[in-house]
Amino acid sequence: MFAGTHTQTHHRSGPAINSGAVPFLSRVRPISLFAPDGEIYAQGETADALYRVEFGAVRVYRLHTDGRRQIVAFYLAGETFGLEAGRTHSFFAEATVHTGLARFSSFAGEVVTQELMTLALQSMLHAQEHILVVSRQSAIEKLGAFLLDVAERQGDLEHIDLQMTRVDIGEYLGMTIETVSRSFSKLRDEGILRLHGAKSVEILQPAKLALLCK
Amino acid sequence: MFAGTHTQTHHRSGPAINSGAVPFLSRVRPISLFAPDGEIYAQGETADALYRVEFGAVRVYRLHTDGRRQIVAFYLAGETFGLEAGRTHSFFAEATVHTGLARFSSFAGEVVTQELMTLALQSMLHAQEHILVVSRQSAIEKLGAFLLDVAERQGDLEHIDLQMTRVDIGEYLGMTIETVSRSFSKLRDEGILRLHGAKSVEILQPAKLALLCK
DNA sequence: GGTGGTCTTTGACAGGGATCAAACACAAGT
DNA sequence: ACTTGTGTTTGATCCCTGTCAAAGACCACC
Numbered sequence: 001m002f003a004g005t006h007t008q009t010h011h012r013s014g015p016a017i018n019s020g021a022v023p024f025l026s027r028v029r030p031i032s033l034f035a036p037d038g039e040i041y042a043q044g045e046t047a048d049a050l051y052r053v054e055f056g057a058v059r060v061y062r063l064h065t066d067g068r069r070q071i072v073a074f075y076l077a078g079e080t081f082g083l084e085a086g087r088t089h090s091f092f093a094e095a096t097v098h099t100g101l102a103r104f105s106s107f108a109g110e111v112v113t114q115e116l117m118t119l120a121l122q123s124m125l126h127a128q129e130h131i132l133v134v135s136r137q138s139a140i141e142k143l144g145a146f147l148l149d150v151a152e153r154q155g156d157l158e159h160i161d162l163q164m165t166r167v168d169i170g171e172y173l174g175m176t177i178e179t180v181s182r183s184f185s186k187l188r189d190e191g192i193l194r195l196h197g198a199k200s201v202e203i204l205q206p207a208k209l210a211l212l213c214k
Numbered sequence: 215m216f217a218g219t220h221t222q223t224h225h226r227s228g229p230a231i232n233s234g235a236v237p238f239l240s241r242v243r244p245i246s247l248f249a250p251d252g253e254i255y256a257q258g259e260t261a262d263a264l265y266r267v268e269f270g271a272v273r274v275y276r277l278h279t280d281g282r283r284q285i286v287a288f289y290l291a292g293e294t295f296g297l298e299a300g301r302t303h304s305f306f307a308e309a310t311v312h313t314g315l316a317r318f319s320s321f322a323g324e325v326v327t328q329e330l331m332t333l334a335l336q337s338m339l340h341a342q343e344h345i346l347v348v349s350r351q352s353a354i355e356k357l358g359a360f361l362l363d364v365a366e367r368q369g370d371l372e373h374i375d376l377q378m379t380r381v382d383i384g385e386y387l388g389m390t391i392e393t394v395s396r397s398f399s400k401l402r403d404e405g406i407l408r409l410h411g412a413k414s415v416e417i418l419q420p421a422k423l424a425l426l427c428k
Numbered sequence: 429g430g431t432g433g434t435c436t437t438t439g440a441c442a443g444g445g446a447t448c449a450a451a452c453a454c455a456a457g458t
Numbered sequence: 459a460c461t462t463g464t465g466t467t468t469g470a471t472c473c474c475t476g477t478c479a480a481a482g483a484c485c486a487c488c
Contacts, residue, residue, distance in 0.1 A: 062346060070349055072342050085339035113327055120334035121299035127341030128286050128304075132276060134349045135284055135388030137476080139445070166466065174349035179445055181467055197454075198466060351446080353475070380436065393475055395437055411484070412436060 031102055034095035041082070047089045049105050050082040050119070056099025057163035060091045061171065071172040073126060074164065076153050083119050096164040134174045136213070142173040143183040144213035147193075151203060160201040243316040248309035255296070261303045263319050264296040264333070270313025271377035274305045275385065285386040287340060288378065290367050297333050310378040348388045350427070356387040357397040358427035361407075365417060374415040 031054055034040060053075050060081060061071040072091060075081045084090055104111055133145045151157050166177040187193050192209050194202040203209060245268055248254060272289040286305060289295045298304055318325055347359045365371045380391040401407050406423050408416040417423060
């Protein structure tokens, strides 16, 4: 089925899912499948395509020279990524779980400038929002902001299916997995959320959570 | 001369300075002058223009609900800013020192899409780079990365004229002014840099500094 | 050139997160 | 269902950075 970094393609038969404000992405496309940790593109490769997440999730990251990994963004179902400033990728992109992607070649006239512009500005805004989150002092505030962000993007404010590990979350928020875990536990102990396993989060008091980090 | 948030305009008579890869900005333009902390635009205002820094520097920031200020970017002489995702500004922009700006109205056909695209991608890249810096664990690494960035942008790898206070640097890097100051002192004690006053920095060992944070 | 005020530096102390370590839970495959 | 390995939680300790405080340096204005 899933074969590491190798991909297989098939055609979707169902109706097009929500594609936001990016009209060219609404066509039916072949879908590439990626296993967990499967590489989508690497730093230095030519950046000549965009990708829309059909299901699963993607981490975009960079490696520091000391070996640490900094995740710059996650992309969830329905979101589009792959646009970068130069001709080559400055980042790595990998699936965090079993993931399906639709690929759009930017050289085949499938992508017009106006749509690229929208995507670039969205990415810029998201990066700047992320700066605000990462530079927050408290670990709980970081995690809370992250959970609210994911909940909003998944369209369900009371239940979250995390598509990534504690390691991923830690590398995204700039803290260790132990601190991530402790923050989860603290939010649970305070009755703000309930955990059904590590990946399934139920937000019991969204308002209280928002108070902590907004 | 300088009058707070009020601005005066005059015409430059000298040759156009370097404007990078943004050709439309090379024309002679009237220049607005801003005093330190002079407001260029505020959050919520209509975003209908771009600005190029002729001299001085600009901080672009956001206010948290708890009153903390997060500086998202500095813009130095020769750099252009003001492009944002929505119709209204998501951020505040202020001069950090006595500053001269050239203004370009995006509704007057002065700005074409290709140039906007370049700017959007540059801003996206810078924001993503900034995430890498802010999420670094060590205060020294943050400051080192900041100094190298400024040195490169000012075109002199051995001498930096800081156009901002320790408060600004702290709010940009996500740390207190005390820690900023202690980090400067530590880099000085290690013989990596020399301080001629607080704002003038001489980088004695650029390679060693780069090793700390690259 | 003097002076006042702001910015910067340095010190002492405490708290939060990193680190090291180990027990525990869970998912995948046999 | 069992087992194995990975991912998660929890504990103990140390260090870095935030906080509070005060002295010192610098700049702008008079």
